[in-house]
Amino acid sequence: MTASVSAEGVGKIFNARTKKQVDALVDVSLTIEPGEFVSLIGPSGCGKSTLLRLFADLLEPTSGKLLVNGKSARQARLDQDYGMAFQQAGLFEWRNVSRNIELPLEIHGWDAAKRHDRAKEMLELVKLSEFANHMPWQLSGGMQQRVAIARALAAHPALLLMDEPFGALDEMTREHMQAELLSICAKTGTTVVFVTHSIPEAVYLSDRVVVMSPRPGRITAIVDVGLGDERNVDTREASEFYGKITEVREALRGAEHGVGVAKVAGIEDR
């Protein structure tokens, strides 16, 4: 079976050969299998968002070999093999909910009837059917993010790339959205790469948590979560859950000792 993402010795250098040279990523090797949910976690500057943008072909790696769905990242982008969601829902405020979801389909030249049917299907998936004709500013933050997820999945991509999608939501909405996301992925079988700086979020959602460290950005540990496919409110209170949180936290601390950085910035324990 072709891996969803396969990175071998991938590196990214910004401003190469200048005084402002930054080694954003060094020697990253990671294989993500279809249907897997993988989180990237690490302090600010560890290159987790950069890595996600390499997968999305929004940035090009300076070294190494990167395949998405068995093709070059560029070909995967052109083929619309992945959907993407950001911290800000980023809905177009002049389009209603349904037409926001249709946006990627419009750009890929789908005809209106097909687009409309797909938007309806996606709205059912994220449980917002009755809001099809609402404007984005009439929705709460959590609902907007659900629309953004529906938009990312509209073309039925095999891979979903998410950059701190719940970072701007309040804690309660966030937990609710995490549960929603898991149920959506269970229904669609989508592979997810999820960037976050919240340890419990990473543990609750993921099959594997990839721990990264800064200066230069690289992978320092990969934690297998193994909490099973059925996760619910009880999962959050189980001792295995706390065990895994501790394991990820220690991996992060280990990463911190490894480079002698005094403190790990931007990591949430909640």
Added chain:
Amino acid sequence: MTDTLLDAGTPGSEGVHDDVVLDRARRQLPVRKALMVPLALALFVVVWEGYKAIGPADGGSIFGWKIIPRTNDRAMPHIIDMLRRFDRPEVRGANQRTVLAAVIAATWYSFRVSLFGFALGVVTGLVLAAVMARFNIARKAILPYLVLSQTVPLIALAPITVSWGGKIHLFGLDFEKWMSAAVLSAFLAFFPVAVGALRGFSSPKESSLELLDSYAATWSQGFWKLRFPSAVPYLVPAFKLAASLAVVGVVVSEISIGLRFGIGRLIISYYQDGTSDPAKVYTAVFGAVVLGLVMAGLVALIDRALTRNRPMEAST
């Protein structure tokens, strides 16, 4: 009873922001705006007539400077006299058209030229801004010239456009004098549109641009689906400026290129009758004011069409 009424008023509004409140604000605004117009007019009448009643007939000076306006009938005619003047003929004699008819005809003429200048200015401004947004090098090359262009006085340009115009015969069409006025009007109007649209086209957030990149969208898809709609909040105030500049451009160039039929020309010719007929020039000024208001109203309609379905914050 009251409870059921209240309940019926907010069906299914859970999780939805205060759209009820927003709707109310939207509905009230035009009413309040409509009330402001007669109120402002009334205030103007009160100030004008009030000052005329108490001010010195031959003016006055402060510290030797003659800055207190005269209030005699030649300098400040009664408003009622201005209004009466509309009903009488332009010049003494039978079968002459009334001042009202003359002012309406001149305003209508200038309106058409202004509209043409406005449209030309808006199109030019939008195209320039799109080119500048697309090509960084074009932005660097064009922008300084745009700023420079606005330092050239219109009066200086007016005769030049007329003499150039006399040599142009495009597609069997002669370049007529009114076209010079329209071009000059567009010359003033395009600038705020170009600058506003450029800011607007560059306003989308990085993540929105990344989103389109992730769809492998072309530049023109990005322009029509993201950049242009993002620019709307910047375009509306730019259009407002452009509309009033278009009117100024037409009125000033009518005078400086000697274009007959328009309201600018009428103001000058009525002004020359000022000594014997001081109220007459104000009728033409009314015409110019109405022209400005009509253009402003037109932009308000464009604004409405562009910003329907948007939150109130975006349409200011």
